Amino acid sequence: MIVANRLPLEYDAEDGWRRAPGGLVSAMESVLRDQEALWVGWSGQFCADPDDPGTASPPEPPDSMGDIELVSVPLSRADVAAHYDGFSNGALWPNYHGGIVAPVYHRSQFEAHRAVNDRFAEIVAQTAPTGARVWVHDYQLQLVPSLLRARRPDLRIGFFLHIPFPPIEVFSQLPWRTQILEGLMGADVIGFQTTDAAVNFRRLAERYLGVEEVDGGFELADGDGRRHVTVAAFPIGIRASDYADLVADPDVQQRAKQIRADVGDPDVLLLGVDRLDYTKGIDVRIQAVTELMLDGELDPERTAFIQVAPPTRAKVEEYQKIRSDVELLVSRANGALGPVGTNPIHYMHQAMGPAELAALYLAADVMLVTPLRDGMNLVAKEYVAARTNDTGALVLSEFTGAAEQMTEAWLINPYDIRGMKRSIIDALNESPAAAAHRMRGLRQGVFEHDVASWAQDFLDSLPPEQQ
Numbered sequence: 001m002i003v004a005n006r007l008p009l010e011y012d013a014e015d016g017w018r019r020a021p022g023g024l025v026s027a028m029e030s031v032l033r034d035q036e037a038l039w040v041g042w043s044g045q046f047c048a049d050p051d052d053p054g055t056a057s058p059p060e061p062p063d064s065m066g067d068i069e070l071v072s073v074p075l076s077r078a079d080v081a082a083h084y085d086g087f088s089n090g091a092l093w094p095n096y097h098g099g100i101v102a103p104v105y106h107r108s109q110f111e112a113h114r115a116v117n118d119r120f121a122e123i124v125a126q127t128a129p130t131g132a133r134v135w136v137h138d139y140q141l142q143l144v145p146s147l148l149r150a151r152r153p154d155l156r157i158g159f160f161l162h163i164p165f166p167p168i169e170v171f172s173q174l175p176w177r178t179q180i181l182e183g184l185m186g187a188d189v190i191g192f193q194t195t196d197a198a199v200n201f202r203r204l205a206e207r208y209l210g211v212e213e214v215d216g217g218f219e220l221a222d223g224d225g226r227r228h229v230t231v232a233a234f235p236i237g238i239r240a241s242d243y244a245d246l247v248a249d250p251d252v253q254q255r256a257k258q259i260r261a262d263v264g265d266p267d268v269l270l271l272g273v274d275r276l277d278y279t280k281g282i283d284v285r286i287q288a289v290t291e292l293m294l295d296g297e298l299d300p301e302r303t304a305f306i307q308v309a310p311p312t313r314a315k316v317e318e319y320q321k322i323r324s325d326v327e328l329l330v331s332r333a334n335g336a337l338g339p340v341g342t343n344p345i346h347y348m349h350q351a352m353g354p355a356e357l358a359a360l361y362l363a364a365d366v367m368l369v370t371p372l373r374d375g376m377n378l379v380a381k382e383y384v385a386a387r388t389n390d391t392g393a394l395v396l397s398e399f400t401g402a403a404e405q406m407t408e409a410w411l412i413n414p415y416d417i418r419g420m421k422r423s424i425i426d427a428l429n430e431s432p433a434a435a436a437h438r439m440r441g442l443r444q445g446v447f448e449h450d451v452a453s454w455a456q457d458f459l460d461s462l463p464p465e466q467q
């Protein structure tokens with residue numbers, strides 16, 4: 001069973017229910033293929049609110065998607081405002097990303113969050129077959145493992161955190177730190193993206209739960225006996241071969257040429273692809289590229305920078321702010337650079353499908369991935385997977401989980417604009433042989449540690465089935 005905040009599909013007024021974009025869906029699809037599987041999550045639609053009789057009933061999601069059975073968790077508009085926009089994205093997300101913006105802690109939002117986690121746990125408890133493996137995903141559902149274990153001790157429960165897990169000084173701010181740690185400890189396996197995150201968790205559990213580390217995990221009292229909790233890093237991968245297949249398609253190759261032509265057949269094409277999130281460092285990279293053009297190190301008439309930034313969490317104030325900041329930076333840069341007809345920064349505030357993204361990856365000379373903090377960053381891996389002829393360069397923030405693995409990238413500190421500018425220029429000036437050597441190393445890692453091996457490693461670490 002997969003338990004995630006969202007179901008793997010979304011509702012569109014024109015198309016009806018369709019497969020949702022996003023890493024988790026494609027990751028899990030390949031893992032669940034040929035297995036009996038159930039997915040529990042929210043449909044993205046608001047259920048009727050008991051306190052607001054005027055609310056309409058939402059369209060019902062289908063019972064299955066391919067071979068995966070779907071179980072929808074009803075959330076009202078008020079639940080989503082307090083649990084998703086509020087506690088998950090206004091408190092946990094900024095705290096876990098190290099306080100890039102100030103987290104806001106509201107007691108009422110935590111109560112709503114706890115109630116939603118309890119609803120998830122109840123629905124899983126009612127639907128899970130005896131002894132099933134239940135894999136709970138991400139920061140919105142950290143209380144589920146314990147709430148579920150209390151109801152169904154027969155289940156084998158895994159939890160994976162897709163985002164960073166902060167150091168002790170930052171996490172300790174959370175007024176509900178003990179409840180969150182206890183919630184996670186209900187799992188048999190707690191997985192993180194990086195070894196640093198796993199270390200942070202172990203230290204926090206020792207400090208606030210009074211437990212002692214044994215073999216990288218914990219031994220907890222469990223009824224009359226004891227049970228072991230494994231705490232480890234499982235860095236997530238992508239379906240790398242999908243991108244290699246996409247860029248082998250002549251239509252995608254033609255589209256890549258067309259993209260370059262559409263932005264004026266530049267000598268240098270730079271690319272960024274990120275949800276429009278303040279953690280992604282979109283603003284600092286626009287600043288770096290703009291300065292390079294103003295300094296004359298890049299020619300604004302022969303350079304193009306495409307930034308794809310699909311909308312996300314638009315009800316949360318900090319996301320509205322980063323949108324304004326980015327849009328101001330883009331228009332200021334284009335206003336300051338070059339003669340009439342020169343607009344070197346192309347900003348796309350829209351979602352794109354995998355074929356269009358693959359064409360962009362194929363078209364770009366340099367990929368800019370500059371988050372201030374990121375759990376992993378799958379875009380860095382997608383770019384590399386798409387560079388089947390070993391050309392191109394990846395400029396990567398050292399504050400992403402990916403940087404722990406992708407050491408052949410041009411690693412930069414996104415707070416150091418000068419260093420970032422230097423690395424972009426060095427990447428462009430590197431000899432083709434040296435660049436190909438880096439790209440080969442990067443590609444090997446991305447193909448070896450793909451999403452299938454990630455999921456297999458995680459599932460293999462769960463306790464064996466009881467006979």
Ligand code: F6P
Nearest residue numbers: 006022023024138162163312313
């Ligand atoms: O990176 C964490 C994550 O929750 C992903 O699982 C998800 O694809 C993305 O952020 C966007 O999340 P959402 O739109 O559900 O807030």
